[in-house]
Structures are given as structure tokens and as C-alpha cells.
Amino acid sequence: MRRTSARSQMGRTLAVATAVAAIAGLTAWQGAAAEQAPPALAAGSPEGYGAGTTGGAGGPTVTVSDADAFIDAAASDGPLQIRVSGTIQLDDMEKVTSDKTIVGTGTSGAITGGGLNVSKADNVIIQNLRFTGADDDAINVQYSTHVWIDHNDISDAYDGACDVKRASDSVTISWNHFHDQDKNALLGHSDDNGSEDRGKLHVSYHHNWFDATTQRNPRVRFGNPVHVYNNYYNDNSGYGVASTEDAGVLVEGNYFENVEDPYHLGEADSGPGSLVARNNQLVNSGPGQTGGSVSTPSYSYRLDSAANVKSIVRAGAGVGHI
Template sequence: MSPINRRRLLAGSALAAVAAAAPRAAWGSTGALAVADGFAGVNALGQNGTTGGAGGQAVTVTTAAALADYVGRKEPYVISVSGRIQVGDEMLTVVANKTIVGVGSTAEITGGGLQLGSTTRPGNNVIIRNLRFTNAADDSISVTNSAHHVWIDHCDLSDGYDGLLDVKRNSDYVTVSWNHFHDHSKAALLGHSDTYTSDKGKLRVTYHHNFFDGTDQRHPRVRFGEPVHVYNNYYRGNSLYGVASTMDAGVVVEGNYFENVAHPILSGYDKSGPGRVVERNNVYAGSGAPETLGTVVEPRTYYSYTVDDPASVPRLVTAGAGVGRVQGAAE
């Protein structure tokens, strides 16, 4: 796999101590950490890529109260989550310039979720890595309220109430990479609703090397955003559909591996009007034919990338996606 596709962000000294011990699948061929890739790595809106809490104080939290405290502070922080944290039936509001990273393979947030930003406190420049999310009372992760430059990487998301990872309400410049979605229906919504037209011109998101493992739908389900870049993901046994482009969204779907997915790519879904889709170099193993429509702005307009051989995607993604591949704070 190319170093470009595997770039990772050094988000403070708490991560540096364990870089040499992390598997090659997580850190890239050189074993070194680098910057966030995809749309999260683009310089825009006054933000130079996504740096999270780099330069801020490094802290470790073991309770919901401590987690809620630090993610809501105005200063930058690198927050290491240790062990299983039971959150009440609520979304903890994460404000700007935070890195939230799990320690080892057992860090978990359960019962609640993380919401990036509020209407008065933006959730820009946030990194979430190496965390397990289970049994959220609402969304597991919600990128909302004009949050931009967000990187969600190497997480495990399952058994939520609504969406596992939603991006909506004018959010922009987001990368979702190397995550494992499973045991849930609605995986990844992009775009709030058919009537929320202010999302036009925003919702630029990259999804790469994620494992959509038996989840039913929304991988992603897109409204309005363009370009949305979906590449080198592994889709397995998704009962409703893989990717859906609706409401004149523009989605590029390339280098993915669809296995036993009857409707791998849709243009339009349910009551939502059709969106534009360009597909290329995908594998459809035991799957139906993709729907395509129109033209889409090329992701290379914004950033460089290299697509892995789609035939290798099941092996690469199952070996590298999810928690425990990227270490948190030194243990």
C-alpha cells in the first residue's frame, strides 16, 4: 500500500512513544506517523490540515466526567481514553482542537456518543482514533454544526441506536479511514435531510479502507455533498445497499470490494432524488450491478492519493481496520 494512503498524524507526544511498535498496516511502509490524508488533510477554511490537540497538554481519562470535562475545554488537548467509559444517555460535546485516542485495544465509550461542536462552540480540528463505540443512545459519532477538519480513524463502531457515524449540517473536510462498522443497520449518513439545502457546497468527505461488515445501509448515504470520495473500502453482506448518492450529490466510488451486496451503488434512494455517481475499478463479487449517473468533481482537484488494487482490499482492510492497530498513549 502506498505511503500516501497510509499517512497518519502525530497528534502529540503521547502517541510518539509507541509508533515503532505499531503494525505496518496501521503506520505505513516506513513505520512513521505523518499527517491526516483525504479531505481532512486539505488546507482550507483557515485550517492547515487536521492537527487535533497537537501542542496541547496530554491527559488520560478513565471516567465519563473527566472525558466530558476535557473534550469541552477551549484549549487544545491530547486526550487518551483508558478502559471502558460508561457515558449516560447523552452526546458529549467535543470542541475545537482535540485529539481523542484510545489506549491499547480495550478503550471503549459505551451508552453515549461524541458530538463534534454545538451551534455556539465549533468542533473543528478534531481527531478521534483507536476507540470502540457501543450501545450509543443516539449517534455514536456526530460531526455536525459546521465542524470542519475532522479525522476519524481506526475505530470500531457497533450496536448504536441511530447512526454509527453521521456527518451533517454544513460540516466539511472530513476523513473517515480504517474503521470497522458492524452489528448495526445505519452506518454512515452524510447530509442531514432532503430539505437541509444549506449543505450544498459542503460535506466534502473521504471514506477509505473502512470495513462495512454486515451493516445494512448508509456506507455512506449522501445528500448534496460534492465531491464525496469512497475508495478502497470492503463491503460484505450489506443487505439494503452499499453507497447511495441522492439529492444531486456527487460521489466517486473507486477501488472498493463489494462482496454479496445486491445493490452496491444506487443513484437515488427511498424518497430522495437521484445523485450523481462515477464508479471505476471496483470488484463486485456475488453482487449486483452499480447504478451510475452524470459527472462528479474529481477528488484530485483537492488532494493526491493512490488506490490499492481492489482485489487486495479484503485482506488489507480486515488486517488493518479497527482498534488495536494504532496504539494510544504509552502504556
């Protein structure tokens, strides 16, 4: 899926050598202090279906500041913690393998032009990064489990901002600021993919800011239950949440402001799923459409009062708040 890079082989060799040297140095340090693991790069821990995701914790940490070093680190074998310094210009969607933590430094870590493809992977964390101008999806998760996408700023992707599909499971998407985006968060590949997706696609969306994102916040197929709670929605001109194709979505404790269609059943040619809505705050917004029953989430969680969600999310979502 990666296009051939125009960068020089010399530059690529230097970037790889730098990353390898950093790993070697940390490996030596580990040998000298075998009883002490490297500190975890990611801040906090996931709540919801992605709970227990640790990414590259326990592995070495490398800092990358150019595309070649980033691509090699993200696709490498074994646990690795990747610190992104400055802006990484990608030409395509780049693969992220199992046991990886990818975190932006301060407020400067950014990925532009391309996106991240978490495919056939387990145990991945993506945190505190700005994604802009992806030529496909900003983040795509497929055939993957135990993924935590947290405190990112995501905008202006050509296709989806953050899509989860093709039998993926045990995912939490939290505290992200989505904006300047039409098709935002797809959950479930297509209407004819039920053989792969039924019994999977358990995803928690919480404390995200869906900031004038037009539609798919999220649009759900087959997953049951999918838990959408304590998010702030404002000025979503298409719709907020859509439950389709046998999905079961619990929409709980969210704050909807200026959203004519906060949630509904079915979408386009997709048949209706089930949707239960409770304890939401609807401000200058439509009543929403509900129907059917939804399984209870299989985890404990703390629910903020919907009346406070707008201020909580605006103060804490996005880059620089971890």
C-alpha cells in the same frame, strides 16, 4: 443536550482535579523545555479531505478513565490530547470542542451508552476507540471542519454509527470497522438542508470495513465530490452507497462481496444525485447503478488495487492497528 449525572459531586471534583493537575504538570514541563512540544498522541496523519487535521497536537496530554473526567476534558477550551483508558460509560452524547485528539489506549479504550457530538468545532481527531450501544449516534459531526475519524470499532448505535451533516466540511473517515449496525454513515442532514450543505460536505471514506452494515455506507446528500475508495463491503443486505439530492460520489477501488445492491442513485423519497464507479471488485454482487458526472477530488492519493482491498482492510481496520 447532556442529561444530569447521578454521580456524586465529590467524585466529579476529584476527576476534574486529577485532569487539571495533569495539565498543570505538563504546562510546567513545557516551561522547562519550551523549544520541545509534547509528542502527538494520534498515530499517522489523515489522507483525503481531512488532510492537515492535527487535533490537539501541541497541547498537553491527559489520561481519563471515568466519564466525568472525560466529559470535562472533551469540552475544555484550547488544544488537548485525551488518552482514554478502559471503558467510559456515558449517559448521552457529549460535546467535543475544537483542537482535541481523543485516542484509546491499546485495545481497551472504549465508549459505551452514549456518543460524541463534534458540533461547531474545528480540528478534531477520534482514533482507536470502541463505540458500543450509543443511545443516539456513536459519532455525530455537525457545523464542524477538519475532522479525522480513524481506526475505530463502531457498532450497535441506536441511530447512526458515524453521521456527518449541517455544513460540515473537510472530513476523513478511514480504517474503521463498522458492524452490527443498520443505519451506518449518513452524509447530509435532510433533503431540505441544501442551503447549508451545498458547497460543503467534502468527505473521504477510505479503507473502512462495512461489515454486514445494512445501509448508508454512506448515504449522501449535496456533497460533491464525496470520495469512497478502497473500502471493503461484505453482506450489506440493504445497499452499499446511495447518491441523492444533487450529490456527486466517486466510488473507486472498493471490494464488494455478497452485496446485491452495491451503489445506486436516489433513496426513499430523496431524488437522485450523480455517481461514478470505477475499478471496483464485485464478487457475488450486483452491477450497481451509476449516472451523471462527479467532480475530481482536489487531492492526491494512493489507490490500492481493488483485488487486494479485502485482505488489506481486514488486516488493518479497527482498533489496535494504528
